[in-house]
Amino acid sequence: ILLFLLYISPYAFGSHIVGGDIYYNYLGNNQYRFFITIYRDCNSTGAEYDNPLALSIYTGNNLYQNVNVPFPGSVQLPVLFNNPCATPPTNICIERAIYNVLLTLPPCATGYTVSYQRCCRGPNITNLVNPDDTGLTLTTNIPGTSGFAPTAYQNSSPRFTNYPPILLCSQDNFVFNHVATDPDGDQLIYSLITPNAGASSATPLPPQTPAPPYPLVQYNGGYSAVSPLGPGSSVSIDPNTGILNVNPNLIGLFVVGVRVQEVRNGVIIGSTVRDFLFRVF
Numbered sequence: 001i002l003l004f005l006l007y008i009s010p011y012a013f014g015s016h017i018v019g020g021d022i023y024y025n026y027l028g029n030n031q032y033r034f035f036i037t038i039y040r041d042c043n044s045t046g047a048e049y050d051n052p053l054a055l056s057i058y059t060g061n062n063l064y065q066n067v068n069v070p071f072p073g074s075v076q077l078p079v080l081f082n083n084p085c086a087t088p089p090t091n092i093c094i095e096r097a098i099y100n101v102l103l104t105l106p107p108c109a110t111g112y113t114v115s116y117q118r119c120c121r122g123p124n125i126t127n128l129v130n131p132d133d134t135g136l137t138l139t140t141n142i143p144g145t146s147g148f149a150p151t152a153y154q155n156s157s158p159r160f161t162n163y164p165p166i167l168l169c170s171q172d173n174f175v176f177n178h179v180a181t182d183p184d185g186d187q188l189i190y191s192l193i194t195p196n197a198g199a200s201s202a203t204p205l206p207p208q209t210p211a212p213p214y215p216l217v218q219y220n221g222g223y224s225a226v227s228p229l230g231p232g233s234s235v236s237i238d239p240n241t242g243i244l245n246v247n248p249n250l251i252g253l254f255v256v257g258v259r260v261q262e263v264r265n266g267v268i269i270g271s272t273v274r275d276f277l278f279r280v281f
Helices: none
Strands: 002-005 017-028 031-041 053-059 062-069 075-077 094-104 112-118 136-142 174-177 187-193 234-237 243-247 252-264 267-280
Touching (some): 017 112, 017 136, 031 053, 031 112, 031 136, 062 094, 136 267
Antiparallel strands (some): 002 267, 017 031, 053 062, 053 112, 174 243, 187 252, 252 267
């Protein structure tokens, strides 16, 4: 069975946050609404959702603003599984919170980097070095005025459309439509990437996310961004359609990153990364 999770299973001690993403809508008059989606294992004994969530905004390497975003509440997601050949586990509980905040960000030459950082991922992850001391950084950017298009700051970022299935049968090719949409009609390009690390077990919830660039998770030997499930497995994504194909081989928990870049007039102006887990058993 392949369990596709954005969380760690209940035996993963105090860890609870494993995945999410950030996107935003441009509303005019230099106003942007940001959406920070966080997934959590609700069977976890770890901390609850952050209340408030600490969001940091940078212009280049200079801190522009720290924002405390109130907890909006969470919903438990259904576990969809319709394969008659297997009985799904009964101890799966997944919840999602979508924080949102309205910010006024005047145009600037460098643009803005908006980021949230949290630890930790959990000790049972197979493909990472020191996973129980590895967090994540969710980040997005607003284009600056000094590039090819001075008005590119009037931009809404791409956002993923579908929530992936949670349970799949082993030995079957897993095909998932990881498509995103872009309100501005920009061209979208998909790829597998190494997700960001961030924070530590010593400071799991930093009051301020540091300035970019952000460190990447460290894969164990035999694993990489394009081979996150290790030897004998395959993972690929169509760069034009976002169709994700997975053939798992090894048993364990595997961190995976999918990025969608937005291209305008032949130039990449921004991207959104979804950070998540596969669990193969």
